[in-house]
Amino acid sequence: MSQTEIISFQPATGDELWRGKVDDVDKAVDRARRAWPAWAAQPLAYRIEACRRFANEVRKVSDKMAELISKETGKPLWEAHTEVEAVINKVDISVTAYAERTGQKKLNSALQGNAAVRHKPHGVMVVLGPYNFPAHLPNGHIVPALIAGNVVIFKPSEKTPAVGQLLMECFNKAGISAAVAQFFVGGPNEGKALVAHRGIDGVLFTGSAQAGIAINKKLANNPGKIVALEMGGNNPIVVIDTPKVTDAATLIVQSAFTSAGQRCTAARRLIVTESMYDSIIDEVKTLVSRVIVGEPFADPAPFMGPVIDNAAAEQLVESFLYFLSNGGKAIRHMRRPDDDLPFLSPAIIDTTDMGDRPDVELFGPLLQVIKVKDFDAAIAEANRTRFGLSASLIGGSPQDYNRFWANVRAGIVNWNRPTNGASSNAPFGGLGLSGNHRPAAFYAADYCAYPVASTEMDQPRATIGVGLSQN
Secondary structure, eight states, rough: OOSSSEEOOOTTTTOEEEEEEEOOHHHHHHHHHHHHHHHHOOOOHHHHHHHHHHHHHHHHHHHHHHHHHHHHHHHOHHHHHHHHHHHHHHHHHHHHHHHHOOOOOEEEESSTTTEEEEEEEOEEEEOOOOSSSSSHHHHHHHHHHHHHEEEEEOOTTTOOHHHHHHHHHHHHHTTOOOEEEEEEEHOOOHHHHHOTTTTEEEEEEEEEEHHHHHHHHHHHTTSSSSSEOOOOOEEEEEEOOOOOHHHHHOOOOOOGGGGGGOTTTTEEEEEEEEOOOOOOOOOHHHHHHTTTTOOOOOOOOOOOOSOHHHHHHHHHHHHHHHHTTTTOOEEEOOSSTTTSSSSOOOOOOTTOOSSSSSOOOOSSEEEEEEEESSHHHHHHHHHSSSSSEEEEEEEOOOHHHHHHHHHEEEEEEESSSSOOOOOOTTTESSGGGGGGSOOEEEEEHHEEEEEEEEEEEEOOOOOOOOSSSOO
């Protein structure tokens, strides 16, 4: 049965934050279709200027937006501020990306004519946003889509609609109409209806592999609709020989537990060679024992807040217990101090002796540790996944990193850096269950417009030199 109302709750307190009535899919699509021709006909400079005004509107409410992100997601206020900055910076990055990735080109052609390559927008784009970065990640689709000349229907996660509404209000206050940049309230059923609607031209999705696969199946018989999927990962962080044990442990904790482990690029599997195992594990345990878990506005500031809701917390605790009962050895137990709130302690479990480790994305502060004999075994273990988003190598030589880079299947491969925190000036995406080879961030321009090849002359001019009779 479909919901008639969406209600958002604060993870840290359980208090209601926002509620709104579910929107009508047909009306939303019709509104967008009617708005698209006029928006697409605007000069590129006009659309860019409108997006720059949007960035200024976000600046005006940056503190309000950061506080709202913290309340609705539970992430610490310091981290919410970094998300707002990413929203603002996305405009300039997208302008540069559009010029570089989808700019006009003039080519030489025969008979003093011209050959050209230009790009056209797709039309009505549905953006389905996640809850972990409720402003930054959907904005990474919306801004490039608008610059390219598309109109957008944005359905945020039903867990973070308040942030989604404020984000779209900033577009609208910047002079981009609510039909061109449209906020849509809905749950999973409305998301499915938007994806399947004949009036939409593309779906830009960030979320779970399960939902992304469902979208892909739904649109498999309609190749005319562009689909960009970013679906997370079961990401490895590999440690081989390094004298910098403290730094390595810091990178591991940052990779696994920033945002309470609720990043698609978070390290899920720590793969350590035998020679480094004891020293690395001891250092990681020491550092994790100092991690502050708390509500978003606490003083001193916490490193991580709660996970998104009680259902997520329960699933993570169950996963930890599953590992324990199937051969896993607890290095640091997952604890939940309050059964009514989704706060979890960072958990670490050695799953080396598990015969069949589940290849799933456990979206939270749960890190598996796998001990391996050598670098060859580490690379093989890193690739034991159907996902392929992010991977990081800690330690080793430049030659080791070159080998790691060449052999690990991932769209983001780092050396002596965390698995998370990818640059917006680079492509962001993966393969396998992590994506469909349509990376976002700087390369979002690629899926927001399509190339059109032309040959052109100012007057018709043609001859047929072969195959005509004399009469």
